[in-house]
Amino acid sequence: MGKAWTAAWKHRALYLMMLPGLAYFVTYKYGPMYGAIIAFKDYNVAQGMMGSAWADPWYKHFLYFYRSPYFSSLLWNTFLISLYKLVWGMLPGIALAIMLFEIGNRTFKRWVQTISYLPHFLSWVIVYGMVMAFLSESTGLINMWLQEWFGFKIGFLTSTDYFRSILVGTDLWKDLGWSAIIYLAAISGVSPALFEAATVDGAGRLRKIWHVTLPGIRNVIVLLLILRLGHMLDAGFDQIYIMYNIHVYPVADIIDTWVFRTGLEQFNFSMASAVGLFKSIIGFALVLAANRVAKLWGENIW
Amino acid sequence: MVKTGMVDRLVLSFIYGTLILLSLSVLFPIFYVVAVSLTPFEEVLRNGGFIVVPRAITWEAYRIFLTNDRIPDAYQVTFIITVAGTLINLVLTALLAYPLSKPRLPGRKIFLLLIVFTMLFNGGIIPTYLIVKATGLLNTLWAMMIPNAVSAFNLLIMKTFYENLPESLDEAAKIDGAGEVRTLVQIVLPLSMPIMATIGLFYSVGHWNEFFQAIMYVSDTAKFPLQVVLRGILSRSQSVEELSLEETMPTESLQMAAVILTAVPIIVVYPFIQKHFTQGVLLGSIKG
Numbered sequence: 141m142g143k144a145w146t147a148a149w150k151h152r153a154l155y156l157m158m159l160p161g162l163a164y165f166v167t168y169k170y171g172p173m174y175g176a177i178i179a180f181k182d183y184n185v186a187q188g189m190m191g192s193a194w195a196d197p198w199y200k201h202f203l204y205f206y207r208s209p210y211f212s213s214l215l216w217n218t219f220l221i222s223l224y225k226l227v228w229g230m231l232p233g234i235a236l237a238i239m240l241f242e243i244g245n246r247t248f249k250r251w252v253q254t255i256s257y258l259p260h261f262l263s264w265v266i267v268y269g270m271v272m273a274f275l276s277e278s279t280g281l282i283n284m285w286l287q288e289w290f291g292f293k294i295g296f297l298t299s300t301d302y303f304r305s306i307l308v309g310t311d312l313w314k315d316l317g318w319s320a321i322i323y324l325a326a327i328s329g330v331s332p333a334l335f336e337a338a339t340v341d342g343a344g345r346l347r348k349i350w351h352v353t354l355p356g357i358r359n360v361i362v363l364l365l366i367l368r369l370g371h372m373l374d375a376g377f378d379q380i381y382i383m384y385n386i387h388v389y390p391v392a393d394i395i396d397t398w399v400f401r402t403g404l405e406q407f408n409f410s411m412a413s414a415v416g417l418f419k420s421i422i423g424f425a426l427v428l429a430a431n432r433v434a435k436l437w438g439e440n441i442w
Numbered sequence: 443m444v445k446t447g448m449v450d451r452l453v454l455s456f457i458y459g460t461l462i463l464l465s466l467s468v469l470f471p472i473f474y475v476v477a478v479s480l481t482p483f484e485e486v487l488r489n490g491g492f493i494v495v496p497r498a499i500t501w502e503a504y505r506i507f508l509t510n511d512r513i514p515d516a517y518q519v520t521f522i523i524t525v526a527g528t529l530i531n532l533v534l535t536a537l538l539a540y541p542l543s544k545p546r547l548p549g550r551k552i553f554l555l556l557i558v559f560t561m562l563f564n565g566g567i568i569p570t571y572l573i574v575k576a577t578g579l580l581n582t583l584w585a586m587m588i589p590n591a592v593s594a595f596n597l598l599i600m601k602t603f604y605e606n607l608p609e610s611l612d613e614a615a616k617i618d619g620a621g622e623v624r625t626l627v628q629i630v631l632p633l634s635m636p637i638m639a640t641i642g643l644f645y646s647v648g649h650w651n652e653f654f655q656a657i658m659y660v661s662d663t664a665k666f667p668l669q670v671v672l673r674g675i676l677s678r679s680q681s682v683e684e685l686s687l688e689e690t691m692p693t694e695s696l697q698m699a700a701v702i703l704t705a706v707p708i709i710v711v712y713p714f715i716q717k718h719f720t721q722g723v724l725l726g727s728i729k730g
Binding site: 172173240265416 | 541553562569
C-alpha cells in the first residue's frame with residue numbers, strides 16, 4: 141500500500157494534468173448514467189432527480205412503452221432506416237474506391253476525390269436547404285419539371301412514400317466520397333505483386349477487380365460491416381430531426397426523435413428517459429456483440 | 443488478348459464516365475442553390491418559376507441578410523463557439539491523452555477503461571439534459587462547448603500518437619531537469635502539431651455545424667448558432683417574408699442565400715485542409 145502511494149505521488153503532476161478532463165467525463169458522461177435512474181421514477185421538476193418518488197411498479201414506464209403503439213413503429217423505423225443506410229452507405233463506397241484505384245490519371249483522381257469528399261463537411265441543415273431547392277412542392281426544380289412535362293407535382297418531403305428514400309439518398313450524397321477513403325487505403329495495401337501476377341495470367345481489369353481487389357479488402361469490408369451493425373440503433377438524429385415533419389412521422393420517427401419530443405417538448409422526462417435507457421442498453425449489447433464477432437473474425441484471418 | 447484490351451478500355455471509359463457524373467452530382471446542387479439565391483423576382487415571374495441559369499441576377503438577397511442582424515449575429519455565436527470550443531477541446535484532450543500515454547502511470551488501465559466505456563454506453567439525452575441544466579449551462583454559449591468537450595475517440599488517437607514518440611525524449615527531458623509539464627509544453631507539443639491540427643480541424647467542423655446541443659440546451663434566440671437560425675429560415679418562410687417587404691426578392695432566393703452564407707466558409711477553407719482530414723480518417727481507422 142505504502143509503495144503504491146509513493147509511486148502515485150511521484151506522478152502527481154500527471155494526475156493534476158488529467159484532472160479537468162476526468163472532471164468532464166465524470167460530470168457529463170457518468171453523471172447522466174446515474175441520472176438515468178429517473179427512468180424508474182416519476183420525475184417531477186420540483187423534487188428533482190433524487191427527490192422524485194419511485195415509479196410503481198419500477199418498470200412502469202418501460203411497460204407503458206412496450207404496450208404503446210410507438211414501440212413497434214419506432215423500432216421498425218429505426219431498424220429499417222439504419223439498414224437502408226448501411227447498404228447504400230457501404231456498397232457505393234466500395235465501388236467508388238475501386239473505380240478511383242483503377243484510373244491512372246492522378247490529377248483527375250485528385251479532383252474527383254476533393255469534390256466527392258466535400259459534402260461530408262456540409263451540415264445537415266445545408267443539405268436540407270438543397271433538398272428543398274430540388275424537391276419543394278411549390279418551387280422545387282424537380283417539381284417544376286414534372287409540372288412542365290407531365291402536368292403534376294409530388295410533395296416529396298411530406299410524402300410517406302418518398303421520405304425514407306430522401307433520407308437514404310441524401311445520406312448517400314453526403315458521405316459517398318468520404319466512405320471510400322478507408323476502402324481506397326485498404327486497396328492500396330494490397331500487394332502489387334498480386335496484380336502483376338494476374339496481368340501475366342492474362343486477366344483483364346474486371347477479372348483483377350473480382351479476383352484480386354475484392355478478396356484483398358474483404359477483411360476491411362467485413363470489419364466495417366460488423367462495426368456498423370453495432371450502431372444499428374443510431375439512425376441519424378440530426379438528419380431526421382432537421383428534415384422530417386408531422387406528415388412523415390409514421391415512416392420517419394425513430395427512437396431518438398421520439399425521445400427528444402417526449403422529453404423536451406412534452407416534458408415527460410421519466411418516460412423519455414426509460415426509452416432512452418432501453419436504447420442505450422440494446423445499443424451497448426449490439427456493440428459488444430459486434431466487437432466480439434469482429435475479434436473472432438480477426439483471429440480467423442491472422 | 444485483343445478482346446481483353448477492348449473490354450478493358452470499355453471498363454475504363456465507364457469508370458471515367460461514372461466519376462464525372464458523380465462529381466457533377468455534387469457540384470450541380472451547389473451551383474443551382476447559388477443560382478436560386480441570385481434570381482430576382484421578375485425572372486421568376488417571367489419563367490413561371492426558378493430555372494437553372496437565370497438571365498438576370500441580383501445580389502439583393504445577400505444585401506438583405508448582411509444588413510439585417512439575424513445572420514451576422516448568428517455568425518458571431520458560431521464563430522465564438524468554434525474558436526473557443528476547439529481550444530477547450532484541444533487543451534482538455536491533450537492534457538488527458540498525454541498522461542494516459544505513459545505506461546508507467548499507476549492506474550492508467552482503469553482510467554482508460556472508464557473512458558472507453560463512455561463510447562459504448564451513455565445515460566441518454568434526457569438525463570444528459572438534466573445534468574447540463576444542473577451545472578447551470580442551459581441557455582449559455584458554454585452549453586455548446588462543455589457537454590462535448592472531449593471526444594473519447596479523438597482522445598485515443600492522440601494517446602496513440604504520444605505513445606509512438608520515442609521514449610528517449612522523455613529521458614532526455616528528465617536529465618535536463620524538466621518536469622512533466624515543461625516536457626509536455628516545450629518538447630512534446632511542438633512535435634505533435636500535425637496531430638493537433640488534424641484533430642483540431644475535426645473538432646472545429648463539428649462546432650461550425652453545431653445543431654444538436656443548440657436545440658437541446660439553448661432557447662434564447664439571440665444565442666442561436668448559424669445552423670439553427672438557418673433551419674428556422676428554411677422551415678418558416680414567413681420569417682423571411684418579413685425581410686423582403688417590398689417583394690424585391692422571392693422567399694426561396696432569400697432561403698438559398700442563407701444556405702450559401704452558411705456553407706461558404708466550409709467550401710472556401712475545405713480544399714486547403716482536405717489533406718489533414720483524410721489523414722485523420724486513416725489514423726482513426728488504424729485505432730478502431
